[in-house]
Amino acid sequence: MKDPANASHHLANVYAGAIFREDQWRRLNAYARGWAEMPDSAELRAKCRTLSGDIARMEHCWAYPGPRLIEAIRESLEAGDAATFARLVRKVSDALLSSDFRREESAWEAGAETEGRVLDFAPPSLDGGPVQRPYFEVLIVTPSEPAQWQRAKDEMRRLRRPDDAFDYAVVHVGSFEDAVLAVMLNTDIQAVVLYDGFGYATRHDIPDLHEYLVRTIPPKADTFEPGALSTRLAKTIASFRPEIDIYLLSDRAPERLAASDEMASIRRVFHHVEEPMELHLSILDGVKDRFETPYFDNLKKYATRPIGTFHALPIARGKSVFNSNWIRDMGQFYGTNILFAESSATTGGLDSLLEPTGNIKKMNEATARAFGAKRAYLGTNGTSTSNKIVVQAICKPGDIVIVDRNCHKSHHYGFVLTGAQPYYVEAFPLVQYSMYGAVPLRTIKKALLDCKAEGTLARVKVIDLTNCTFDGHMYNPRRVMEECLGIKPDLVFLWDEAWFGFARFSPLHRKRTAMGAAAALAERYGSAEYREEYKAWKEKTANLDDAALLDTRLMPDPDKVRIRAYQTNSTHKSMSAFRQGSMMLVWDDDFHQVEGPFEEAFFAHTSTSPNLQLIASLDLARRQMELEGYALTLRMTEIALRLRNTINNHPLISKYFRIATPGEMIPAEFRESGIEDYGPPNGSWVDLIASWDNDEFALDPTRITLLCGSAGFDGTQFKGMLSDRFDIQVNKTSRNSVLVQTNINNTHSDAALLVKALADLSRDIEAKQKNDTTSGREQFAARVKSLVTDVPDLPNFSRFHDGFRDNAKARSNEGHMRPAFFMAYDEDNCEFVRLASEEVDKRLKDGPEMVSANFVIPYPPGFPIMVPGQVITADTVTYMRKLDVKEIHGYHAAQGLKLIKPSVLENRNATSTR
Known part of the structure; x- marks a missing residue:
């Protein structure tokens, strides 16, 4: 910057x-x-x-x-x-x-x-003081002379009434360029009014704006046809800030205009200024649609009603708390509202999460609108459960799922539940940080083409990937989907965007989301231009074999392609929702085939007693993001960029602590833009945008890998120190880093707290190094070397044991994980081998093969390094032996590795028990 x-x-x-x-x-x-x-x-x-x-x-x-x-x-x-x-x-x-x-x-x-x-017409509060109504701004794009704008503002001001729900002020501009700039800069704009007849070029001295627009939104010849500039501007605004309401005032026939396909981005068409009050009311009504929270609004009303409860929830209405001699402090701590707004009933307008017909149904529709989906479902057991719901809905026994081995464990358990066969593909490793990145597109394409060669492509149902990853690696979903659909045009994509829900509301991040990609591809494949492009591509590639296709940019047949994308969001991870609040977003051209199974999966995994406050918080999170998500996401991104710049350029802090750059987190072959870092002297926002448009992978700047190995701290140790000494909390650690993530909750004061903590620690280390003995300095250097240089290699997925494969000689590596998982339920099928024992080394060398009976998931890094049915190889054992983390799910050192006995595997047929 x-x-x-x-x-x-x-x-x-x-x-x-x-x-x-x-x-x-x-x-x-x-x-x-x-x-x-x-x-x-x-x-x-x-x-x-x-x-x-x-x-x-x-x-x-x-x-x-x-x-x-x-x-x-x-x-x-x-x-x-x-x-x-x-x-x-x-x-x-x-x-x-x-x-x-x-x-x-x-x-x-x-x-x-x-x-x-106070501003005119502010309604009084109960105590007689003023009440602040939500304030926003309206952009008016007009051909009228600037000298007339103040009078127009005054006229619109006189339309305001005491019972208006909101206050707004008006901004006038006179050109396409000024309008685009205002929508980009002014986060308070919630509505845009277009008066037909405005021009294209700005009257202001802003040559860089003109250059930017010519490069990103080049004017076309038909742009200057009557009315074309208005519709082009509406489409441009909608693509940049889709939440904004757009109104068109035209002296052309409004009836014909309203029916035109070009009006898709416009909320309402008026015949110029014949109805100014209707325009005023429409502006307020548009904001009201986004402001309304059907479930939360009704829950507030419910809490004020005198209800007699004879259902199975004693805490409802709070009498069991406030009348208690022993737990009144619970009521004092939480207050009355949270107890009065509790019920186990679905009557009184509360609606049923499992069979929504009222407020929750409206809430689902509003959520789909806000996040750019065709459908939306609410999750109240976290995205772990949302992932299992989607996997169960779209997979059946025998389906092949090409999946990132490093995805969240909920996906793996979903395959166990459904009997789907995972075909594990590997992400690129970042050995120096003890973490993985994301799966290269070439690897995914090779898996598909290998299945094609083996005759199993018809069984490949789903591509399952994490976007963005815990450490900030963002896929290019549009390119991934397009090229994979070029091989199999009916593929389903499950994008786990647990950490990425906010991205819809940032024009920077949106292009890297599943729903953003689905919308872009749907528009692309429906155009005549694409048909011509595809026809030329088809002729050019007609004689290429699979090996050549692997390195060719692929395109799907527009007559066969289906857009089928599912996105899961941990709303609570990046928006203002209570813990475990999640959303499932759907863009599926063939959802009619899935709707029944989806409902069954939703019933199977969703509690019949969901938390009402959690549902209400999802309602409010959607409202906030539709109305101020644009401002909040840009602020959190800017804070992250300032942190990166400050820490990495500080002469003392950067000796011991540093933030990993895009150039370090993403190998060069996946960064065709060549971007090395965000901010000067390495690049500007222009460079960032170019890389996000074109690179195979990009790094989300809000997910900050803070390297601490040079300070002599491992990730777990440093995380504890930040918490205990500085009251700074972080989530994830690696061997030599912690993950610092900025979100919509952060302020510049939070950023200053972190920088001050790093500065204090750096001064402490510097002073200790200066005053320490030679032996002490050598010990520090050895500690740094062990954390920064002597890091263990990361193990890849080996293969499934032949007993869990349909074809042991196939180059595709899908396997039956479900039978291996349930074999472990019978202890007679299992044995334990101590990790440090000689027997492990002997079996690695001479056999018999060791086959995992369960999932083994170290934290960090948090992905399964062993899954049921996987053959354990030397690199996995070496990695396990070097691990110094305390938390390893599925492994107990006193027992050792849990394996399926060789005698059980000896005569096993992969098709015998699925």
């Missing part, structure tokens, strides 16, 4: 424009204060003039402070009135920081300070 001081000169920083804007106003406030104290300082006045000019280039994108205040600031600067200039700049800077302009009329005035006067 560039220096915030110069951010307005670089549209590459447009995605963080709102943050830079506040920084610039605060810097201007500091300069203005200095000038007021030293009014004769030509240097300070010049700095004020330069920074004011930078700010003014973009300020037309926001309603506040507005042209009147901006003009008053300019006039005081030109007149040399340092005191007035400082007062006005402070007013604006403070109002932006405190958001007072959303509440107080005086914040918009250039006059002397007055007691805060």
Whole structure:
């Protein structure tokens, strides 16, 4: 990223424009204060003039402070009135920081300070004070002259009524380019009104904006046909911020316009300005649709009703708590609402999660709309259960699933439940960090082509991948789906996006999501242009064999291709939902084939007593993200980028702690953009966007691998130190790192806390190294070497034992895991071998093969290094012996490795018990 001081000169920083804007106003406030104290300082006045000019280039994108205040600031600067200039700049800077302009009329005035006067029509609260209504801004794109805009604003202001649910202010722009810039920069915009007849080019001196748009949204000849610019702008806005409501005012026949396919992005068409009140009400109604939380709203009403409960939930209404001599502190701690809003009934408007017909049905529909899906289902047992629901719904015994061996254990258990055969494919290893990345597309294509060669392609049902991974590796789902569909056009894709639910609301991340890819591919395959492109490609590749296809960019037949994508989100991991809140998003052209099995799987895994507060929190998480997710996701991304830049460029901290860069986390062959790092001097937002558009893998900047090995700390030790000494909590560790993730909850103060902790630790280490003995320094160096250099190799999946394969000679490696799993239920089928024993080495050398009877999952890294039916090889044993983690699921050192006895395997037929 560039220096915030110069951010307005670089549209590459447009995605963080709102943050830079506040920084610039605060810097201007500091300069203005200095000038007021030293009014004769030509240097300070010049700095004020330069920074004011930078700010003014973009300020037309926001309603506040507005042209009147901006003009008053300019006039005081030109007149040399340092005191007035400082007062006005402070007013604006403070109002932006405190958001007072959303509440107080005086914040918009250039006059002397007055007691805060609330905005007109704010309804009174119960105690007689004002109530802050949610505030947003409306962008009006108009061909009218700027001199008329203030009158138009005043006219719209007069339409407001005391019973309006929301307050809004108006921003006017006069061109396509200005509108796109405003939508990018101004996170408060919730609605856009297009008046037919505006032009394309900005009137402002922003050449970088023009260059950006020409490169990303090049104008076409038909762009300037009557009305075409409006529909093109609507489509552009919808692709960038799909949550925004768009209205078109045209003097063309609105009836014909409304029926046009071009109106898909437009909420309502008006015949120019014949109904201004209808436009006002429509704007409010559009925001109200997103603001409504059907389940939460009803739960609040339910909590206020006098209910007699004769059902199996004593805690409901709270009498068993508040009347108790022993647990009243529970009520004092949690409050009354959480108890009054509890019930085991599905009457009274509460609805049933299993058979929704009311509020939950509406909630599902709103969730699908918000996340860009065709359907949505709510999960109340975490995404572990959501994954098992989807796997059970789309798989049956004998189906082959090409799956990342390092995916979450819920997927593996799903295969056990369904009898589907996993075909494990390997992610690229990051040995130096004791972690895996993601699975190369070439590896996935090879698995499909191997199945084709073996005659089993018809049985390949699903591609199952984690996006983004725990450590931030993002696939290019659009490319993965397109090329795989080029081999088998009816494949189903399960994208586990547990950590990635927020991505829908970031224009940067959205293109890397399953639902974003599904929408893009559906549009692409339905176009005449694609048919022509496919026809040419088909002719060019007609004579290629499978070996050549492996290294060819593949395209699916538009007459055969089906878009079938499932995405699971841990809503609680990246949005404001309670723990275990999850969502299942569906874009499936053939869902009619799956609907029955999906419902059965949903019934099988979903509790009949779901937590009502959890459901309500999912409702609220959706509302928040639809209305402010754009702002929140950009802020969390900007905080992450600042952390990366600060830590890696600090002369002392970077000696002992460092954040792994995209160049270190993604091998060069998967980064055709060549990007090495985010931020100067390595790259800008433009470079980041280019890499995310084209590279096979990209690194989510909000998932920060903080390397601690050079400080002599292993990941587990460092995680404990951060918690105990600095009250900083993190989730995941590796041998020499911890994962720091920024989310919508984080602030710049949180970032400062982490940086301060690293600085304190670095100073402590530096002082100890300086004062330590030679022996002490050597011990420290040896510790660092063991953590940073002497790291164990990561084991790949070996193979399933021949007894669990249909064809032991096949090059495809799918296997029957379910029978191996259940064989372990009979202890007579199993044996234990101590990991450190000589017998392990003897059997590795001379046999018989050791075959795992269960899952073995070390934490970290958290993926199964052994699965039921897998042949255990030397690299897996070596890795296990070098592991120094305390938590290994499925392995007890006192017993050793749990194996299936060779005598049991000797005469086993893979098809005998599935």
